[in-house]
Amino acid sequence: MFARMREDIQSVFDRDPAARNVLEVFFCYPGLHAVWFHRIAHWFWTRQFYFLGRLISHFGRFFTGIEIHPGAKIGRKFFIDHGMGVVIGETAEIGDNVTMYHGVTLGGVSWEKVKRHPTLEDNVVVGSGAKVLGPFTVGNGAKIGSNSVVVKEVPPHATVVGIPGRVVMEVEKPHKRVDLEHGKLPDPEAKAISCLFDQIRELERKYADLAKEHEQIKKRLEQDGGA
DSSP, X not given: OHXXXXXXXXXXXXXXXXXXXXXXXXXXXXXXXXXXXHHHHHHHHHTTOHHXXXXXXXXXXXXHSOEEOTTOEEOTTOEESSOTTOEEOTTOEEOTTOEEOTTOEEEOSOOSSSOOSOEEOTTOEEOTTOEEESSOEEOTTOEEOTTOEEOSOBOTTOEEETTTTEEEESSOOTTOOXXXXXXXXXXXXXXXXXXXXXXXXXXXXXXXXXXHHHHHHHHHHHHHHHO
């Protein structure tokens, strides 16, 4: 248990440059506390002590502002940065080394008692305010931009932005970092406009070549006529 707690604390240092020392992280990081509350609540839930699981989960929500259903499955080194307003549903599954920012919802779109919440594979990053809704998978290493609304499966290492969420980078090298919090997300509209300008420049070049060729043919005809 203590080894797992040390691992959780180290994951904070690995992903938050504002973390200064162990004492500060231990007492002042609600995302870390929410994960610890969840582990206890999940232990009771899986042993069919449902009321105790929900009660501990409720205490965790009260103290941290983060709501994680005790039935949710969470892997190792899960880090919630800031955390206020995060909601994780009952059938959600989260892999290892996942990073999540404040205001994120892993929600369902059905009232049926089935798998209705998303599965996040390893190394996924979810930006602040994003909503991931439905029983689909977000692939390994994928990134979801701030305030995006994702309602369908996300391929591994893809970057998704917008409402509804759309893939703007299909295959990204795992080591390349995309900043989801500071306005550095890919802009699909700007990319499309840039492509249009490239096509216009190419058409202008072809037109100039044709005009030049036309002038040369005209001069030759004039010379032949004069001869």
